[in-house]
Amino acid sequence: xxxxxxxxxxxxxxxxxxxxxxxxxxxxxxxxxxxxxxxxxxxxxxxxxxxxxxxxxxxxxxxxxxxxxxxxxxxxxxxxxxxxxxxxxxxxxxxxxxxxxxxxxxxxxxxxxxxxxxxxxxxxxxxxxxxxxxxxxxxxxxxxxxxxxxxxxxxxxxxxxxxxxxxxxxxxxxxxxxxxxxxxxxxxxxxxxxxxxxxxxxxxxxxxxxxxxxxxxxxxxxxxxxxxxxxxxxxxxxxxxxxxxxxxxxxxxxxxxxxxxxxxxxxxxxxxxxxxxxxxxxxxxxxxxxxxxxxxxxxxxxxxxxx
Ligand SMILES: [Zn+2]
Numbered sequence: 001x002x003x004x005x006x007x008x009x010x011x012x013x014x015x016x017x018x019x020x021x022x023x024x025x026x027x028x029x030x031x032x033x034x035x036x037x038x039x040x041x042x043x044x045x046x047x048x049x050x051x052x053x054x055x056x057x058x059x060x061x062x063x064x065x066x067x068x069x070x071x072x073x074x075x076x077x078x079x080x081x082x083x084x085x086x087x088x089x090x091x092x093x094x095x096x097x098x099x100x101x102x103x104x105x106x107x108x109x110x111x112x113x114x115x116x117x118x119x120x121x122x123x124x125x126x127x128x129x130x131x132x133x134x135x136x137x138x139x140x141x142x143x144x145x146x147x148x149x150x151x152x153x154x155x156x157x158x159x160x161x162x163x164x165x166x167x168x169x170x171x172x173x174x175x176x177x178x179x180x181x182x183x184x185x186x187x188x189x190x191x192x193x194x195x196x197x198x199x200x201x202x203x204x205x206x207x208x209x210x211x212x213x214x215x216x217x218x219x220x221x222x223x224x225x226x227x228x229x230x231x232x233x234x235x236x237x238x239x240x241x242x243x244x245x246x247x248x249x250x251x252x253x254x255x256x257x258x259x260x261x262x263x264x265x266x267x268x269x270x271x272x273x274x275x276x277x278x279x280x281x282x283x284x285x286x287x288x289x290x291x292x293x294x295x296x297x298x299x300x301x302x303x304x305x306x307x
Contacts, residue, residue, distance in 0.1 A: 044271065050072045050221050050252040061261055101151060105160060106121055108166075143161075144160075147174055155271055159184045168208075187205045187225075231265075233290070235292070245275055
């Protein structure tokens with residue numbers, strides 16, 4: 001049966017990153033010796049900043065000014081889906097040039113509810129990239145059920161449209177031969193009906209979580225349910241009986257009140273071994289660890305995640 005375990009406090013601290021294959025603490029930045037064929041580890045780790053549900057409060061965010069690769073916004077950048085809100089966000093996004101890539105998907109608030117076709121978001125965001133010299137200073141990618149290569153080709157990110165979230169039908173993922181590192185949708189993945197410890201009802205798409213695990217996609221991020229901001233780390237056992245990290249599910253909803261935002265979620269990801277090595281910006285209170293006692297595929301077949 002699935003066990004919910006308290007996440008070790010050190011997973012939230014960058015200075016105490018740990019090995020994910022045997023559960024033993026280690027410094028991930030020293031994982032590869034410089035004498036091997038691997039390039040220096042700094043090239044193996046990309047730093048991803050995730051925000052969501054900023055609802056027009058993007059300027060309150062304190063984003064890292066350097067040393068970051070990709071910014072992901074999981075939708076609901078506006079409050080009422082008006083064109084001035086979209087353009088205000090777009091201008092702010094354009095200023096975040098410290099990122100090689102900026103990824104955006106849409107949320108339920110980003111369209112005019114009375115007239116969903118009133119704003120052509122693809123057009124609004126494409127105006128930016130077309131005005132830039134091709135991807136030299138970084139690019140903005142508005143993804144609608146499509147995949148983008150980011151961080152100079154080291155990362156493959158698939159972004160879902162709000163329509164996919166609404167229908168709970170997630171389309172356009174590349175075939176199984178093509179490894180996807182991150183899926184982004186406005187709704188988060190949901191593993192359980194209730195929080196295993198707090199017994200509170202949980203929201204999000206079970207469907208999204210299921211195929212993210214089946215496809216072994218290391219990161220699945222969303223937002224939408226502001227009060228369920230947090231992270232779920234899923235693991236199972238590897239061939240040696242140690243712990244293997246599966247997927248990190250992140251709800252990165254940023255808006256906290258009318259005048260404050262949460263800090264951004266910062267993920268360090270080793271793209272060579274396709275593993276999250278550190279997550280910051282989430283607290284112990286809203287993070288949990290779900291461990292599948294058996295290797296993952298048989299676990300999903302048996303229990304379908306019911307708690
Ligand atoms: Zn929303």
